[in-house]
Amino acid sequence: MNENINNVENEIKTDGLLAVSPSPHIKNGITTQKIMLHVIIALLPATIWGIIMFGAKAAVIVAVSVVSCMFFEWGTQKLLKRQNTVSDLSAVVTGLLLAMNLPSGVGILIPIVGAFVAIVVVKQLFGGIGKNFLNPALAARVFLFMSWSEPMAKFTPIGVADATAGATPLAILKDGTSSMDISLFDLFIGRMGGSIGEISALLLIVGAIYLVIMKVISLHVPLSYLGTVAIITFIFPQGGMSNLDFMLTQLLSGGLMLGALFMATDYVTSPVTAKGRIIFGIGCGLLTVFFRYFSNYPEGVSFSILVMNALVWYIDKATKPRVFGTKKAKAEVAKK
Amino acid sequence: MKKKSGFLTQLKEGILDNNPVLVQLLGMCPILALTTMVSNAIGMGLAATAVLICSNVLISLLRKFIPKQVRIAAFIVIISGFVTVIEFIMRAYVYSLYQSLGLFIPLIVVNCIILARAEAYASKNKVLPSAVDGLAMGLGFTFALFIMATIREIIGMGSFLGIPLFGDFYSPATIIISPPGAFLTLGLIIAVVQKIRNNAEDKAQIAKMKAQAMGEAKEEKDA
Numbered sequence: 001m002n003e004n005i006n007n008v009e010n011e012i013k014t015d016g017l018l019a020v021s022p023s024p025h026i027k028n029g030i031t032t033q034k035i036m037l038h039v040i041i042a043l044l045p046a047t048i049w050g051i052i053m054f055g056a057k058a059a060v061i062v063a064v065s066v067v068s069c070m071f072f073e074w075g076t077q078k079l080l081k082r083q084n085t086v087s088d089l090s091a092v093v094t095g096l097l098l099a100m101n102l103p104s105g106v107g108i109l110i111p112i113v114g115a116f117v118a119i120v121v122v123k124q125l126f127g128g129i130g131k132n133f134l135n136p137a138l139a140a141r142v143f144l145f146m147s148w149s150e151p152m153a154k155f156t157p158i159g160v161a162d163a164t165a166g167a168t169p170l171a172i173l174k175d176g177t178s179s180m181d182i183s184l185f186d187l188f189i190g191r192m193g194g195s196i197g198e199i200s201a202l203l204l205i206v207g208a209i210y211l212v213i214m215k216v217i218s219l220h221v222p223l224s225y226l227g228t229v230a231i232i233t234f235i236f237p238q239g240g241m242s243n244l245d246f247m248l249t250q251l252l253s254g255g256l257m258l259g260a261l262f263m264a265t266d267y268v269t270s271p272v273t274a275k276g277r278i279i280f281g282i283g284c285g286l287l288t289v290f291f292r293y294f295s296n297y298p299e300g301v302s303f304s305i306l307v308m309n310a311l312v313w314y315i316d317k318a319t320k321p322r323v324f325g326t327k328k329a330k331a332e333v334a335k336k
Numbered sequence: 337m338k339k340k341s342g343f344l345t346q347l348k349e350g351i352l353d354n355n356p357v358l359v360q361l362l363g364m365c366p367i368l369a370l371t372t373m374v375s376n377a378i379g380m381g382l383a384a385t386a387v388l389i390c391s392n393v394l395i396s397l398l399r400k401f402i403p404k405q406v407r408i409a410a411f412i413v414i415i416s417g418f419v420t421v422i423e424f425i426m427r428a429y430v431y432s433l434y435q436s437l438g439l440f441i442p443l444i445v446v447n448c449i450i451l452a453r454a455e456a457y458a459s460k461n462k463v464l465p466s467a468v469d470g471l472a473m474g475l476g477f478t479f480a481l482f483i484m485a486t487i488r489e490i491i492g493m494g495s496f497l498g499i500p501l502f503g504d505f506y507s508p509a510t511i512i513i514s515p516p517g518a519f520l521t522l523g524l525i526i527a528v529v530q531k532i533r534n535n536a537e538d539k540a541q542i543a544k545m546k547a548q549a550m551g552e553a554k555e556e557k558d559a
Binding site for chain 1: 510512514516520
């Protein structure tokens with residue numbers, strides 16, 4: 001019976017002679033699929049760099065993560081009898097981001113579980129694309145991190161020259177006992193231990209510039225996020241480093257670049273207005289520095305973005321622009 | 337004959353259709369806190385069931401004597417009396433369980449399921465149905481605790497009733513036995529239960545519609 005009703009609806013839609021639709025009536029041809037394709041292109045350089053640095057293991061993790069994300073998307077929608085959206089590539093982006101957030105030595109089970117959490121629990125159960133209130137890849141990363149903290153924090157050292165034996169720059173800074181022996185230049189181009197996709201700040205920035213040029217993301221969130229972190233770390237350096245060195249090390253290490261450029265700018269889980277985006281970015285920055293300075297973990301990017309994700313609804317509500325031609329009703333605002 | 341079917345429907349109501357935890361969403365505190373191990377969950381469920389049956393019976397007996405204005409206080413006094421009894425019994429006979437449940441045994445006093453059944457059922461019904469209601473709701477509570485603890489213990493600790501199920505190749509997902517995992521698991525279970533209930537409702541509605549327009553539906557099906 002349901003099928004019959006659906007068929008009738010489709011007939012009305014595809015009739016074509018008299019198309020009745022709400023505004024907007026002028027369309028520019030941007031589809032979810034195209035935007036997601038741009039994001040994938042922007043993420044590829046950093047991913048390929050990770051695969052070059054960490055070897056075939058990393059490639060396997062990327063492949064497993066992407067394929068299982070697509071599978072879970074397809075499977076859940078089949079099971080819940082929803083319209084299938086695998087072809088809009090959003091699951092591929094989620095899988096790619098998830099893999100970029102994993103260390104190269106995690107094995108095959110962890111990316112599959114991560115894909116399940118990201119797609120089924122965080123995305124589809126909340127209603128599918130556009131309705132998730134947390135960034136799926138980040139939520140999955142935090143889930144995995146809390147579940148298997150040991151393999152998730154074991155970073156393979158790169159090459160032989162690095163004597164840091166798996167400790168990331170942030171862990172060294174946090175520990176405070178041994179001194180940093182990775183130069184800032186190495187940090188910038190990505191010769192250090194870390195998750196697959198987060199190590200090369202240079203290639204991530206190149207990808208983000210591509211996205212900005214293609215008008216996929218705006219600069220509000222990345223600039224306010226990175227700016228907040230930069231200012232605070234410049235004023236309050238730790239571990240006996242000079243202000244500038246400490247600031248640059250903090251900016252270039254850990255998942256900050258990946259988070260600020262690609263995770264915090266996710267359409268669904270970031271505010272709509274420019275003002276809201278700046279508030280969102282500053283909040284992310286403050287929380288990231290807070291977690292890095294005071295928490296037990298060396299890294300706080302994923303936690304801070306998730307916390308701000310959860311606040312997006314309130315930020316949107318508070319920064320709702322005035323409708324043209326109306327006056328701001330102060331009493332009403334105060335009441336709310 | 338009539339009584340028996342009433343008893344069965346009451347049981348089914350308590351365990352499945354109107355499960356206190358999964359449908360009425362009562363008693364969230366023990367279900368979140370005590371479901372890391374199956375043994376704890378069963379112990380808690382049975383202790384609460386015993387208190388629930390006893391308090392339902394006594395409240396039903398006293399329902400004509402308790403003044404309406406102070407009924408909540410009276411219910412709580414009765415319930416806490418039985419909880420104290422259960423606590424001493426557990427301390428005497430199942431000391432290890434008593435120790436691992438700890439503070440949560442006295443907290444049965446404020447378990448909303450027990451108060452809710454006293455208020456909504458026992459204070460309005462006769463003794464026997466009240467006793468059955470206590471049993472049904474208690475078993476429903478135990479059932480929910482058991483399902484949730486089974487899932488959490490198997491995924492989060494890799495064991496069932498303390499017996500390890502997997503070899504070394506499975507390293508358990510510790511988040512499932514930590515507090516966030518409790519909320520996640522409970523949310524997922526409730527989602528599944530709601531989905532099943534919705535489906536059943538849809539089916540019932542479709543059947544109703546079909547019955548109303550039999551001929552038309554048949555034609556549509558054939559087409």
